[in-house]
Amino acid sequence: MKKNVFVVLILLMACNITIYAGNWTVVQLPEVSKKWSLRSISFPSSDQGWAVGMDYENKNKLKGVILKYQDGKWKNVTPPEVSSSWKLTAVCFVSVDEGWAAGFDIANEKGVILHYKRGNWSMDEVPATYMDKKGWSLYSLSFLSASEGWAVGGNNNGKGGIILYYKEGKWTAEEDEDLLKGHIFRGVDAVSSDDIWIGGQREGHYWGIDKFTRPWGTFEIHSDKSGFSQVKQPSLLRNVIRNDYYFFNANNGWCVGIFPTKEPNYTGRLLNWDGENWKNIKLDYGSKWWYLEAIDFSSEKYGWIVGVDLSKDKGILVEYNNDKWTFVSKDDLLEVSKDWGLYDISNAGENEFWAAGTDRNGNKGIILHYSE
Template structure:
């Protein structure tokens, strides 16, 4: 699937021709007080967005296919990630804060991790098997926590040697016994069938997000310029395309598309031939995208703001697909 010729930019005053049938790009939200840090969904009618606290609590928004609902998370501090299951939506953020929104009774449950590091990622496998990870503010010391339905704790078999020099940003996996952890430190951690391993990366550049589909696992990151790594059981491979690739922060892989986003409104897609190309039709913006979600209808939801170049402000949400109801 390729969208590099899709639609004219919404920043132009008008399109001289009808938008192609496969979808259009639109900026849904811009200039919000707090940057939007993460987006997750189960469908085009169930999309969750979380973000920075601009003074009145962190952003928590839900799209139901018709309208957005804003939720009160019940306390201060930025939220950095969101991921969910059928019954609960999990969020993580500053000060070791972890939230679960119960879809049935429409209420939040809150925990504080055993130590106060910022939690950049959360990944639920089941309501009684949830992982979270993060780092200190200097990104010199990482933490990984696991929830068993009763309490959060560090995995007993996660040794200091495994964590040495590793600041963890994100978690993703196929199942409970096959998980990847990425971040700073020139390594990724792989938890498979009860065994941990440190996987040396092609570069010591940071990786910010990891995701996979159809047997492939990719992580993205970089510093100013972009960095894409394929993670495999037998090691890691640099698959960054040649030429100018901006720093990338978010990636999402689905059965139909693998999309990465990053600095200056960058939106890149991996083609069926394995080649990464920029989606030039995406709206131009000087802001940074931090996360992306691809829904089952092949819609793209990208969120960000002033994240690396500012103070977590100017929240931005961009969508590709059928125009959203106003």
């Protein structure tokens, strides 16, 4: 038995993989630059995936980063020329042959959408009404198929949220100013063409419930056959900033986010939709300053949440197994570095997951892999 353990350790050292509790490993990535990070990850199959982020070695000229996983390893992919400074914040693939990435063209002060098809990345044309607008960026993507999807974000100049709709090769924009004004959208998930959830926060209202003279921080909209409308929130959930959604159907959905009280005591929140209302799911983590960033599932009985513990400078992993949520203990997490966090997660098959984030101490992106 000892001999077998020794052989396994030798193999792990050769592959530059570190064991985590619960079968999580941190994997070897290509050298991108001296300073780079990852923000989003998407696996359309168990043997192919993508991760995106930014290269910030030159802080005045950022560059989008695209990594591809194939044949058991990650490689750096040269992105298309977007501008002199830009970054990527979201990626979503509907198959191994087609997907999208989105972010912010900093040089031109507008959102950017990249489209992967037939082995190549190219830039999608944004709606005409947004071509000349300044200060807007995109944070999240959701696609039902290669012919229908959504991209959401917000303006950095106080002019409201962004909702773009993709149908049969063309992007159009939601133009209802009453719906968009004063908001930033951070997450989107489409159950069907007539059932879409979009959420985030009220622009500039990232504060606690102790300040009753100001508006609540939560803003969330839902679309049915009659169009988008604002979702009324239970009083105790009106300050939960929405970061990410996952819906199985119209009667079973999940949302993760942040509950800002008094800085630096912001804490993560997990919500469950039962078809009529959002309900808070209590999570006992034991830290004063932590966020939940993303959520994904392999089935209605199994899934994971990732996030950031800013009090301890560590990533967060939360497992869902047969109706029970359990944190991977802070003591069980091996050191990725002195300061790291996780921002996105993607299911790649039956109980197989990939998570992406950043080693802030080493100024580089990180990817973790879970497999039973």
